[in-house]
Amino acid sequence: MPAVRRPRLAVWKFASCDGCQLSVLDLEDELLALADRIEIANFREASSAVVDGPYDLSLVEGSVTTAEDAKRIREVRAQSRVLVTIGACATSGGIQALRNFADVEEYRRAVYARPEYIETLATSSGIAEHVPVDLELRGCPISKAQLLEAVSAFLGQRAPNLPNDSVCIECKRRGNVCVVVAHGTPCLGPVTQAGCGAICPAFHRGCYGCFGPQGSPNIPSFLAHARDLGLSAPEIRRVFRTFNANAPAFRVASESAAAEPEAR
Amino acid sequence: MVGSGAGGPRSLPREEFPAFFEALRAEGYSIVGPTVRDGAIVYDRLEGVDDLPIGWTDRQEAGRYRLERRGDRALFGYSVGPFTWKKFLFPARERLFTISRDGPSFSVAPEPTDPTRFALLGMRACELAGLDVTDRVFQGGPVVDPGYSARRSRILRVAVQCGQAGGTCFCVSMGTGPGVRDGADLVLTEILEPGPHRFLFEARTGAGTSVLARLKTAVAPVADERTAGEIVARTASSMGRALETEGVRDLLRETLSHPRWDDVARRCLSCTNCTMVCPTCFCSTQEEVPDLTGATVERWRRWDSCFNLGFTELHGTAVRKSGLSRYRQWLTHKLGTWHDQFGTSGCIGCGRCITWCPVGIDLTAEIAALRVPPVSVTKEAPR
Ligand code: SF4
Ligand code: SF4
Numbered sequence: 259m260p261a262v263r264r265p266r267l268a269v270w271k272f273a274s275c276d277g278c279q280l281s282v283l284d285l286e287d288e289l290l291a292l293a294d295r296i297e298i299a300n301f302r303e304a305s306s307a308v309v310d311g312p313y314d315l316s317l318v319e320g321s322v323t324t325a326e327d328a329k330r331i332r333e334v335r336a337q338s339r340v341l342v343t344i345g346a347c348a349t350s351g352g353i354q355a356l357r358n359f360a361d362v363e364e365y366r367r368a369v370y371a372r373p374e375y376i377e378t379l380a381t382s383s384g385i386a387e388h389v390p391v392d393l394e395l396r397g398c399p400i401s402k403a404q405l406l407e408a409v410s411a412f413l414g415q416r417a418p419n420l421p422n423d424s425v426c427i428e429c430k431r432r433g434n435v436c437v438v439v440a441h442g443t444p445c446l447g448p449v450t451q452a453g454c455g456a457i458c459p460a461f462h463r464g465c466y467g468c469f470g471p472q473g474s475p476n477i478p479s480f481l482a483h484a485r486d487l488g489l490s491a492p493e494i495r496r497v498f499r500t501f502n503a504n505a506p507a508f509r510v511a512s513e514s515a516a517a518e519p520e521a522r
Numbered sequence: 523m524v525g526s527g528a529g530g531p532r533s534l535p536r537e538e539f540p541a542f543f544e545a546l547r548a549e550g551y552s553i554v555g556p557t558v559r560d561g562a563i564v565y566d567r568l569e570g571v572d573d574l575p576i577g578w579t580d581r582q583e584a585g586r587y588r589l590e591r592r593g594d595r596a597l598f599g600y601s602v603g604p605f606t607w608k609k610f611l612f613p614a615r616e617r618l619f620t621i622s623r624d625g626p627s628f629s630v631a632p633e634p635t636d637p638t639r640f641a642l643l644g645m646r647a648c649e650l651a652g653l654d655v656t657d658r659v660f661q662g663g664p665v666v667d668p669g670y671s672a673r674r675s676r677i678l679r680v681a682v683q684c685g686q687a688g689g690t691c692f693c694v695s696m697g698t699g700p701g702v703r704d705g706a707d708l709v710l711t712e713i714l715e716p717g718p719h720r721f722l723f724e725a726r727t728g729a730g731t732s733v734l735a736r737l738k739t740a741v742a743p744v745a746d747e748r749t750a751g752e753i754v755a756r757t758a759s760s761m762g763r764a765l766e767t768e769g770v771r772d773l774l775r776e777t778l779s780h781p782r783w784d785d786v787a788r789r790c791l792s793c794t795n796c797t798m799v800c801p802t803c804f805c806s807t808q809e810e811v812p813d814l815t816g817a818t819v820e821r822w823r824r825w826d827s828c829f830n831l832g833f834t835e836l837h838g839t840a841v842r843k844s845g846l847s848r849y850r851q852w853l854t855h856k857l858g859t860w861h862d863q864f865g866t867s868g869c870i871g872c873g874r875c876i877t878w879c880p881v882g883i884d885l886t887a888e889i890a891a892l893r894v895p896p897v898s899v900t901k902e903a904p905r
Binding site for chain 2: 288291292294295406409410413414419421422423424426427430431432433434435436438439440441442447448449462472473474475476478479480482483
């Protein structure tokens with residue numbers, strides 16, 4: 259009897275730092291069990307041997323920043339039955355989406371000796387702005403546990419369990435003391451989606467917002483709260499302009515902070 | 523002289539307090555209680571007296587908590603902190619059972635119960651009331667939660683009467699403290715003055731009496747009993763907050779369209795902190811965690827919250843989409859419909875949800891505001 263064909267997996271890279279792909283490689287302990295159930299057909303970061311598509315599951319890292327990438331993502335989509343974006347770049351445009359708030363021409367001239375060699379779009383955008391996406395894994399980088407959950411849900415043909423709660427609930431479950439209330443440390447936890455396991459507050463740092471906005475963020479209240487903690491408008495703008503600067507709720511946050519008068 | 527523990531309050535000098543830890547261990551208990559960690563007083567395993575927050579206290583306000591040094595060496599000179607005893611009975615994450623494939627069938631292995639017997643050292647009067655509330659929730663009805671009740675049957679409740687009230691405490695309003703009435707195995711009162719630093723011990727149950735019998739205590743002088751009463755009275759008169767409970771159930775039923783809900787919803791972050799720190803909030807979710815081979819699956823339960831959008835989902839769509847509806851759900855349940863469901867208020871007046879709310883939302887102030895009839899005459903439909 260012929261063996262049942264294992265589903266084919268492909269991992270794709272767009273504009274990104276490769277950190278999320280490294281999280282896939284970092285599955286070390288689970289990779290063997292995974293390879294039993296899924297054929298790793300196209301994963302250039304891991305192996306140059308490539309099996310042609312179509313693919314059953316595509317993991318896409320990175321954002322779209324060039325006209326060529328905008329075309330390539332359509333090709334990827336066409337060859338993929340299920341497409342999952344991995345990480346902040348693929349979901350919201352990543353740190354490189356800071357260009358969306360600036361003049362790219364000016365950047366090009368300031369950064370490159372021969373700007374005429376650089377071809378780039380004016381914005382960095384998430385994959386879902388270009389093609390339909392079946393599932394988004396947040397994070398900078400993604401969480402190993404959530405990646406495994408997404409893959410095992412795909413294999414089990416079930417809905418993945420990826421709550422859009424705030425980081426605060428993970429802090430409390432983990433037993434962290436709240437850095438805001440007990441230390442006065444500004445923290446994006448209340449407006450940020452869970453998934454990381456509340457790593458930064460466990461080390462007495464405020465949350466940096468790697469997982470982007472939670473399911474129902476209250477940005478106006480959070481901005482007032484940040485001001486009460488003593489943050490200035492430019493500081494507030496800066497905390498929202500990182501890996502998820504272009505995620506809609508965080509974009510609104512930094513833009514409304516920017517619109518405020520400096521002195522209050 | 524060796525005290526029997528029975529027959530009235532006993533006195534133990536502060537220097538002898540380590541012997542109390544030994545007595546608890548000799549009775550087979552693992553001791554959990556207050557200790558300083560990361561700028562707060564948390565409940566954790568204690569090795570000895572030195573792990574207690576000696577000479578520390580806390581200053582609490584809405585949205586703010588700070589540790590401070592006391593001028594003395596009190597062991598229990600603080601108010602309640604960010605964590606509750608709930609975590610020892612209803613853990614934040616708990617595996618309930620494991621299912622394994624077994625040929626064409628499957629088998630279910632229940633989770634073995636942890637045999638640890640915890641002595642909960644330093645329970646406050648309000649927290650004993652909180653324990654009564656979670657008892658009603660988890661084992662008071664026709665369905666008993668096996669994990670909770672197994673753990674519950676093994677604890678020793680060592681209460682300490684409060685020597686000071688925190689800035690957000692309102693147990694007097696809720697009728698739960700600061701004096702310990704019932705629900706404890708042992709009741710301690712820390713006496714710092716006049717005279718030497720000492721403890722008044724009272725055994726309230728057989729289990730408490732057995733521990734006390736292992737200690738060299740003396741019959742407490744009548745004056746110490748009076749002092750203990752004064753300590754509690756002083757604490758009662760310095761509550762940080764008050765909540766008018768008269769008619770609050772009806773109030774909440776009748777004010778579902780009050781504009782104050784819009785006001786609080788503008789501030790609420792839907793972050794869940796209030797529910798995570800509340801000693802009586804009991805919501806949880808269950809999830810299946812399969813292994814990659816599909817051979818086994820574990821069923822886990824973890825704390826969840828009515829403030830989470832996902833928690834309100836019914837067949838795939840959230841039924842309480844607005845922050846307003848979620849905050850209103852929480853408060854109307856806690857202070858109102860909880861009575862219908864469990865025959866008691868869900869609030870014990872500990873003040874944690876006030877202190878640990880990042881934006882300082884204060885349910886005592888919200889109730890006070892709901893008591894003021896709205897100025898506008900336009901009638902809004904409830905959302
Ligand atoms: S509602 Fe607030 S004050 Fe009442 S028991 Fe819960 S945390 Fe304490
Ligand atoms: S009331 Fe406060 S602690 Fe509770 S969800 Fe709202 S902002 Fe968070």
